[in-house]
Amino acid sequence: MFKTFLMILKRDLKLALRRRSEIFTVLFFFIIVVSLFPLGVGYDEKTLQRIAPGVAWIAALLASMLALERLFLSDYADGTLEQMLLTPQPLSILVLAKMTAHWLLTGLPLVLVAPVVGILYHLEAKTVGTMMFMLLLGTPILSMIGAIGAALTLGLRGGGVLISLLILPLYIPVLVYGSGAISESTLQSGNIEPHVLLLSAFLLLSLIFSPWATASALKISLE
């Protein structure tokens, strides 16, 4: 079972790396959204530092939403998705592999780019460290729950917008605790431990349920 997981993961990564530009589109989208806010909100350092956590997380949400539609679309178009459904291997493992590939391609780069946000928003090193850690913890949830939306709206017209309509309300806990932890870390007495625990609990919850939900959503979409 684990072999198929790795096989699908390698295949997806190879496929994506052929079109390297696609990874950078998501990354640049994140950076552009993050750098737009100061133009809108003003350059005063105090406000920037206060809004940085929320802005970073909302940009991460939207960036991962962007790449979700293509998660199953290419396989759906050329029929490999049907083959995946027919394999003896449990579909949730294959789906989990695709989610991990999506996370490696969109979630992880956001974590690596977080210091740029730190510079743009005059954040201290400690806050940037917390932001990277929280993004590392939160972005897999975005990929996993987003995959359910992608599976549900497979092959529908207006899929991209539809996914965000369906899935964004479900991202609220990640947004609340993700940005809560970062703003908490800016305080001296800040204790981010409960935020981290809650977010990792949500991560485990989605790790258990979202592959199964995505698999059943795929079966429905491909009937």
Next chain:
Amino acid sequence: MSVTEFFSMGGYGYHVWGVMLLVLFIMVFEPLNLKLQRKSLLLRIKRNKKLNQRNNK
């Protein structure tokens, strides 16, 4: 409680009656909309029936 007092609702007449009006509007609009929908559906069924009869003849 005199009528004017009733409608002024302690100065908050607009608010209270605004909400009540909204509820009334929804409670009237929804069934009305369903009735219209039903009428058009029945019409469509009749037209289908006529169509089928003409085809089978």
Next chain:
Amino acid sequence: MSFNWFKYSAPMNFYPLAGKLVPIFWLLALTLTGFGLYWGFFQTPDVLSEQKQYYRIIFVHVAASWMGMWLYAMMVFWGLVGLVFNTKLSFMMAKATSVTGAFMATIALVSGAVWGKVSWGTWWDWDPRLTMSLILLFLYIGYMALQSAIDDPRRADKASAVLALVGLAIVPVIYYSVNCPNPNECASLHQESSFKGVESNILLSMLVTALGFWMYSFAVILMRVRNVILAREINTKWVSELSDTNQ
């Protein structure tokens, strides 16, 4: 006569049954809501704790937000029954429930905002309960958007049933994160429900109005499910005969 449950799970049998039930529910809805509101406006004191006359909005607000939540749970239930038993009728019930649920959530939201405007001075205050009814409305909108985006009814039903199920699974997490965004000082979670110490007359009219809203929802949902049955079974024999008798 043993009541065969599955007899009424066929749209053909359920359609006339629903037809007979609709007027009954309408009658109950009008009398209960009418009585509840009459009692609420005339038999109750002019002041509830420190809020003045405008507290009467609470009858509608509480009833509508209860209904909004209950109808979402009912929608998920019917979707689940549909997924498990693969009965078309339960999917139709879920689809019919979603629209009324969205209306109820909207009423709860608007009355909540008006209540906020009067007692807190602002139209919108990110009070956890108000935020929750806003999120509930988003979930309804997501459900209906998915329903309308998929043409094939069978896939639309199943996909939205799965979406509603996922929504329901995540709602407690959302509720927790909205009520207690900062776990360090999380006072607002054990918000004592505002029913203790409420004068009995007010409580009575609130409950009666809520019951009235229940009956109203059943009536409207059954009406809509009849329409959905007609729309989906349009090329069946029993529907074409139906149009002659015009039940």
